[in-house]
Amino acid sequence: MDSQRAGRCPGTAQKCFLIFRRPWREILLRAFLFYKLCSKINQMKIEIKKNIALAEYTTFRIGGPARYFFEAETAEDLKEALLWAREKGVPYFILGGGSNLLVSDEGFDGLVIKVSSSRFQVSGNMINADAGVPLARLVIESVNNNLTGLEWAIGIPGTIGGAVCGNAGAYGHSISESVKGGKAMTQDGKIVDFDKNACRFCYRGSAFKEKDNNLIILEVQLQLAAEKNGKAKKRMKEILAERSTKIPPFASSGSFFKNYLVKDSGPLLKRFPELSQKIKGGKIAVAYFIEQAGLKGKTVGGAKIAEEHANFIVNAGGAKAKDVLELAKICKEKVKEKFGVGLEEETRYVGF
Numbered sequence: 352m353d354s355q356r357a358g359r360c361p362g363t364a365q366k367c368f369l370i371f372r373r374p375w376r377e378i379l380l381r382a383f384l385f386y387k388l389c390s391k392i393n394q395m396k397i398e399i400k401k402n403i404a405l406a407e408y409t410t411f412r413i414g415g416p417a418r419y420f421f422e423a424e425t426a427e428d429l430k431e432a433l434l435w436a437r438e439k440g441v442p443y444f445i446l447g448g449g450s451n452l453l454v455s456d457e458g459f460d461g462l463v464i465k466v467s468s469s470r471f472q473v474s475g476n477m478i479n480a481d482a483g484v485p486l487a488r489l490v491i492e493s494v495n496n497n498l499t500g501l502e503w504a505i506g507i508p509g510t511i512g513g514a515v516c517g518n519a520g521a522y523g524h525s526i527s528e529s530v531k532g533g534k535a536m537t538q539d540g541k542i543v544d545f546d547k548n549a550c551r552f553c554y555r556g557s558a559f560k561e562k563d564n565n566l567i568i569l570e571v572q573l574q575l576a577a578e579k580n581g582k583a584k585k586r587m588k589e590i591l592a593e594r595s596t597k598i599p600p601f602a603s604s605g606s607f608f609k610n611y612l613v614k615d616s617g618p619l620l621k622r623f624p625e626l627s628q629k630i631k632g633g634k635i636a637v638a639y640f641i642e643q644a645g646l647k648g649k650t651v652g653g654a655k656i657a658e659e660h661a662n663f664i665v666n667a668g669g670a671k672a673k674d675v676l677e678l679a680k681i682c683k684e685k686v687k688e689k690f691g692v693g694l695e696e697e698t699r700y701v702g703f
């Protein structure tokens with residue numbers, strides 16, 4: 352029984368115990384838990400960097416610092432980084448090649464995990480690649496191994512992980528055509544297999560891009576077709592040459608907005624019958640709308656709507672994220688005003 356409650360005067364030992372009871376006992380307990388947490392974090396092999404400028408990790412060359420930054424070369428690294436973020440209670444963002452992003456001028460107040468895994472293997476008609484392998488590397492390896500199916504993707508920057516997440520595409524093809532499956536990591540570090548169906552591919556999207564998705568792509572299995580006559584390599588070279596005439600020679604995130612899907616366009620085609628001439632592969636290029644709205648060459652600060660391709664907002668020199676946002680807003684307003692069409696970003700915003 353507690354001596355105080357019993358109404359007796361406590362002895363010296365009891366006095367010590369009572370002093371120790373509160374708040375000291377609680378303080379010591381908390382200090383012990385904090386020590387355990389710190390030693391657990393210290394036991395982790397990973398080295399988290401601080402205040403890393405994200406502009407250097409994006410093709411737009413825009414963006415403030417990541418409060419914490421880590422490059423994951425293996426699945427184990429990735430797991431430890433995810434656990435670190437959880438224990439610290441900070442949000443994380445998965446970065447591939449940074450070629451489809453606009454990072455805010457304030458940066459990202461959390462942990463940016465750059466997926467830098469780089470192994471791949473070609474066996475028969477299949478390529479197994481880590482998520483961090485550059486897409487261009489896989490295109491070149493595929494044609495060098497007499498495989499066809501990826502040559503359309505030459506010239507698209509970024510990683511295979513980023514390409515699967517956004518279902519990258521060009522020249523009437525998309526990466527979904529070649530994905531057989533792969534491995535992904537859950538937020539709590541478990542590795543799961545996925546197949547093509549689980550990817551829920553759509554135009555410039557997949558399950559990995561969905562809002563509440565917590566899966567991080569670790570590996571991708573691509574199924575290609577054999578070809579012996581060197582046609583794929585020839586086609587790849589042609590595409591590369593063609594792209595070099597179309598892509599503006601400035602830093603950018605590629606096409607800023609998604610093209611307009613014709614399935615939504617009944618009333619639009621009634622109002623603007625000339626648009627039926629512009630339909631290609633079930634889409635109307637939004638560059639046409641932006642150009643018709645008179646915005647080609649328009650600038651805000653260092654950001655500009657490219658002369659070469661009106662769906663490219665480029666960093667013409669010293670652009671801030673706020674300049675790009677303002678220009679994007681103008682595009683949306685003017686295109687809505689002229690055509691009644693709502694533009695949707697293909698570029699992903701980070702840290703806003």
Ligand SMILES: Cc1cc2nc3c(=O)[nH]c(=O)nc-3n(C[C@H](O)[C@H](O)[C@H](O)COP(=O)(O)OP(=O)(O)OC[C@H]3O[C@@H](n4cnc5c(N)ncnc54)[C@H](O)[C@@H]3O)c2cc1C
Nearest residue numbers: 447448449450451482509510512513514516519520568605
């Ligand atoms: C000059 C230029 C030309 C381009 N041309 C094309 C084109 O023709 N067609 C086209 O489709 N795109 C094009 N793009 C856009 C871009 O290159 C692609 O969208 C590319 O696939 C993005 O890959 P990334 O690794 O850079 O991804 P990031 O930009 O780093 O990330 C994009 C998204 O993918 C997520 N992500 C990245 N890695 C993983 C992973 N391992 N697991 C889960 N999520 C992940 C990120 O969280 C983010 O949401 C172009 C860009 C530029 C700059």
